[in-house]
Structure formats: structure tokens, C-alpha cells
Amino acid sequence: MRVVMFGYQTWGHRTLQALLDSGHEVVLAVTHPQSDHAYEKIWSDSVADLATEHGVPVLLRNRPDDDLLRELKEVDPDLIVCNNWRTWIPPEIIALPRHGILNVHDSLLPKYAGFSPLIWALINGEDEVGVTAHMMDAELDAGDIVVQRALPVGPADTVTDLFHRTVDLIAPIVHESLDLIASGRTDWTPQDRSQANFFHKRSVEDSNIDWTWTAEEIERLVRAQSDPYPNAFTYYKGERVRVLKASVSEGIYGGTPGRVFIKEGDGIVIVAGAEARRGRSRGLVIERVRTEDGTDLPADELFQKMGGYLTRQP
Template sequence: MRVVMFGYQTWGHRTLQALLESEHDVVMVVTHPKSEHAYEKIWSDSVADLAEEHGVPVVIRNRPDDEELFERLKEADPDIIVANNWRTWIPPRIYTLPRHGTLNVHDSLLPKYAGFSPIIWALINGESEVGVTAHMMDEVLDAGDIVLQQAVPIGPKDTATDLFHKTVDLIAPVTIGALDLIASGQTEFTRQDRSQASFYHKRSEEDIRVNWDWPAEVLERLVRAQSAPYPAAFTFHKGKRLEILSAFVSEGRYGGTPGRIFYREGDGVVIVAGADARTGRNHGLAITRVRTEDGREMPASEYFTSMGGYLTSRP
């Protein structure tokens, strides 16, 4: 089939690579300009560079809503558009233009975790698996019928970085597998159960701020979800920002006030956690490695030279 690809960053790059290595003919690529947004500088393999290396015409747009692009798409005469990590709304006259419509590839197990940063949100929320879904695009974002979906389990120590690598490896088989089904003439696919749908916004600084009212189990997943190269989860100690690079859930149960720097356990320093910590039934978050405001990384046991005092969400 003749394919136009809409995509950005490493997700789009992997999708284009898969298409170029397939039997399908990539006739045009549409991608975004480079961005200085913190999360868009991560996993930033260039779709434009890959297309140009293979002689595929490239159009760069923030939004695909101008007449010039529409005319170029008509001239390209695609059988299908394939989109992955396209960051803005695609109007109906674009996604319905090809003979077979538009296939969107999304890095979650839809209908859950539509929208942005699905892997990070899924890890924080304690999901058992993540994956990649190829679905037909319609008027509701990430809501169209599912053509193909594959999942991978979330391990107890997996970071968001680990899960990125697991899911990005699914892009090629899911994308090409879905295209093969469409090319074979299949038109009936799995309707999404919208009662199970969830839609998430982009990550921001506020989303990585530690809230000591959260249970230690959730905070430990937040730390893993904000693994390098993502911005690290942070708190404040004596008015200065302190990033938490690694941590584990304590074996012991610790009572008192959330945020209290309390006890050494193994190679960690336990911080009291949970809104109901006063009951003494909660595990704490045992921090093992930190980064200070001036960029120094060190074991938490070195940083916390004595127990007592508090970590806080704000200076």
C-alpha cells in the first residue's frame, strides 16, 4: 500500500523504519519541528532525517490544518495514513482522505491510557502490563476500533526507561501486522469499550513533585517512573530541592507524620509516608540515592547525616 506517515520523536522514527523495511511504499512523511519541551527532547530520534536519508519527501508542521498540506496529501494519493506520536489534532478531512483511512499507533493498551505519557502513568498506577495498540482513527482521540494490540508485563523493578525499550520494540510488529490485516481486505475490527477509557495529560513539573501523603508503594513507583533520562522525582529538604534517584518500600512499618526523616533500614533512609501514617500501619519510602540542588549525586545514607526533620513538597 501507498503510505503517508505522520510521526515524531523515537516512536515516529521506529514506525517509519518499520514501514521502510516493509513491502509498503512510503510516499510522504509529515513531522513536527524540534521542540525544547523537556519531554520532547527525550527519545528524540529524527523522523525528518530518516525520511530524507531514504529520499522520502518531508513536510514539517505543528498542525496539519493548512491548504498546502492538504493538497500535497491529495497528490501523494495514499492508501492509508499511519500516525505515531503525532502531537496535535488531525482534522477529519485529513484522516479520512486515504482509501483505508488512518491507522494510529499508540503506546498503551487502549482504551486505557489514551493521551500522553501512558507508560509513566501506567507504572505509577501499578498496572501489571503495558503495550502498543494500532487502531483506526476517528473523531475522538485514541478511541477508534482496535486493529492489533500487543502487551508486555511490568516487572517489579522495571523503570519507565525499561518499559520504553520494551514497548518501542513492539511498534514494528504491531504496525506492520495491522497494515497486513487491512491490506488483506479486513474492515471489521474490535470496538473499544469506552466504559474502560481513561485520558491523560502531558507530564509537567507538578507531576513529579513528591507528595508524602501518598503511600510508599506509589512513591516507589513514581521514582521508577521518573528514571533517567526523564526528570527525577523531587522533594525539598531545608528549603532546597532534592531529587530522589532510587528508593524501595521499607520492610518495617513506621508511624508518625508524613515526610519525617526517620530511620536507617539497609542502605536506605526511611521517610514516613501515607496520609494515615499516624496509625503506624504504613511502610515508609526508603531512599537510597539522591541528587542535590547543585547536581551532586550521592547515597542517601551520606546525604542524611542524622535522622529527624522533614522532607516537604514545597520549599
């Protein structure tokens, strides 16, 4: 098959490499220009560089336009394969390839369509994540499923752990999907749209800790914002503090959410949860932090005296 690839960052890079290894003819790679967005500066292996190394023509686009449509008609693809293409693809492009567009998405669709699915899934306490290859239609991440693979989420897993495991699924999923499509199969599995949800792109504010969340939820947020992602953060005495490691307290603590309360184990307990005033909540034990100057230190070196509050604003 003649294949065009649309993609960006490491997800797109891995997909292009899988296509190059597949034995099919890669006739064009379409990717985005480099970005300064915090979440797009990490896992930023270049699709353009990989394509150039293998003699594949490259087009840089922020979004599809008439020139791109003309280029696609000229290369006459049998299939377009997408992974981490960040903007809407119009119907005239979806309808152009003989076999349609195969999109590879790092969630177990129909859940966690949209952006940053691993982060949102970990925050929400899902017990598994995965990768789905589906045929694209007019609704984003809603087309019929070709191949889907799941992985368990462990109690100590960070989003960095989950990234490395799921990105390793891309190549086998792409290869299996191409084999199925090339064989003439079209009997794909429709998504159960009653289970669908769609998440927005994350920004720095989404990492700002809300101390009315339960300690369990905040601990998952910390793991979902592990290095090299922008860390979960809070403010202490007017300075931003990034939380690198945390756990849920053994004790039940009452009071006002955000209160720097008591030492427990290797960390400092912060009162958490909307029900904390009733004395029904566990606290968050902060164990390791990073200050604004980039210094990492144990939490008890920062919180040397009990009292005071962690807040969402300086």
C-alpha cells in the same frame, strides 16, 4: 499501498523505519519541529532525518493546516500511519486516505489514552503495558483495534525498561497491521469505552513527590521517572533533591508524612501516607539521590541527621 507517515521522536522514527522496511511506498513524512519540552528532548530520534536519508519528502508542522491538506490530496495516500503525533487531526484528513488512518499508541487501549501512558501505567501499578494499533476516528485514541500486544511489568521495572520493550513492538505491529489492511480486512475490534480513560501530558510539577501518597505509590513514581526522564523530586532544607532509587520499608512507621525518620538497610526511611499518623503505613526508604549540582550519592550521605522534613516547596 501509498503510505503517509505522521509522527515524532523515537516512536515516530521506529514507525517510519517499519514502513520503509514493509515494501509499501512511503510518499510523505509529516513531523513536528524540535521542542524544548523536557519530555520531548528525550527519545528524540529524528523522523525528518530518517525520511531525508531515504528520499522521502518531509513536512514540519506543529498542527495540520490547509497547506498540509492540499499536500496530502496531491500525494493521494491509501493509508496514513501515525505514532506520537502530538496534536488533533481534523475529520477531513481522517477521511482522505482510502483505508483511513492507522494510529500506533503505547498503551493497552482503551486504557491510558492520551499522553505519557507508560509513565502513568507504572505509577498506577498496572501489571502489564503494551502497544495498540487502531483505526483513527474523530475521538482521540478511541478507534477500533487492529493489533494489540501486551507485556508484563516486573516489580523492579523502570519506565526506561518499559520504553525499550514496547518500542521494540512497533515494527512487528506495524507490519502485521499493514498486511491485514492490505488484505481487505475491516472487521476490527471496537474498544470497550466503559474502560476508557485519558491522561494529560506530564510536566515537571507531576514529578514533585506528594508525601501523603503511600510508600508503594511513591516508589512506583520513582521508577516511573528513571533516567533519562525528569526524576521524581522533593525539597530538603530548601534545596531540590532528586530521588533515584527507593524501596518500601520493612517496618511500619507512624508520624507526619515527609519526616526524615530512621535508617533502614541501605537507606533512610521517610514517613509516607495519609494514614501515617495512625501508625498504619510503611515508609519510603530513599537509597540514592541526586543534588541540584548533579551529584549522585547515597541517601545517608545527604540525610546525616534524622529529623526535619521533605516538602513539596523550597
